[in-house]
Amino acid sequence: DGKRSQNCVFRNIYVTDVADKGLDIRSNFAVLENCWVHRAGSDASPVSGCGIAVTQFPPFDNSAIPVANRKGQTQLANCLAEDCGGHGFEIHAAETADDVVSRVELTNCIARGNAGSGYWHENSSPPDAKTMFANCLAENNGAHGFHFNVDAETNNRATYAGCWAVGNALSGFYDDGGAGLEGCLYVGCRAEGNADHGFLTDTP
Numbered sequence: 001d002g003k004r005s006q007n008c009v010f011r012n013i014y015v016t017d018v019a020d021k022g023l024d025i026r027s028n029f030a031v032l033e034n035c036w037v038h039r040a041g042s043d044a045s046p047v048s049g050c051g052i053a054v055t056q057f058p059p060f061d062n063s064a065i066p067v068a069n070r071k072g073q074t075q076l077a078n079c080l081a082e083d084c085g086g087h088g089f090e091i092h093a094a095e096t097a098d099d100v101v102s103r104v105e106l107t108n109c110i111a112r113g114n115a116g117s118g119y120w121h122e123n124s125s126p127p128d129a130k131t132m133f134a135n136c137l138a139e140n141n142g143a144h145g146f147h148f149n150v151d152a153e154t155n156n157r158a159t160y161a162g163c164w165a166v167g168n169a170l171s172g173f174y175d176d177g178g179a180g181l182e183g184c185l186y187v188g189c190r191a192e193g194n195a196d197h198g199f200l201t202d203t204p
Contacts, residue, residue, distance in 0.1 A: 051081025
């Protein structure tokens with residue numbers, strides 16, 4: 001209906017065997033805890049068939065607000081996306097200039113056996129946006145384990161702490177930042193048995 005939610009909280013949710021996304025959340029502030037999605041996306045589309053999708057929208061037209069002040073936050077904890085037809089987790093901004101992703105945190109999440117990447121994050125953020133992956137696992141996915149992509153005009157950072165990428169069809173960790181990725185921090189991470197690179201960072 002075109003409406004946007006300002007705050008969404010999902011706890012203890014189980015979704016299985018759906019043709020499209022398992023969870024499709026559109027909000028500028030979203031919290032997901034203990035959400036499990038199995039076999040979402042039978043249409044095998046990397047975008048429409050992902051397990052858990054979070055798109056950060058402002059709840060109103062914020063085009064008059066300076067870009068650096070447009071805030072949003074997404075938190076996922078203890079969530080699972082498994083055997084889905086697209087990416088396991090897909091987190092991104094809406095495709096308009098006034099929609100942003102400013103902070104994303106994923107903790108103790110698992111992406112396993114998905115046709116696309118385990119975690120796919122497209123960040124069209126204001127300056128100094130931050131993304132945090134803590135103790136997350138990407139295992140046996142059909143593309144990258146972790147794929148982080150940002151706009152060339154932003155200045156963003158990603159932190160991976162205690163994350164494992166195991167047996168994925170492409171790289172374990174792929175930061176496709178171009179000119180927009182200020183830097184990545186890897187602490188205690190492990191890449192094992194991935195078909196391409198263990199860690200691949202594409203920065204200037």
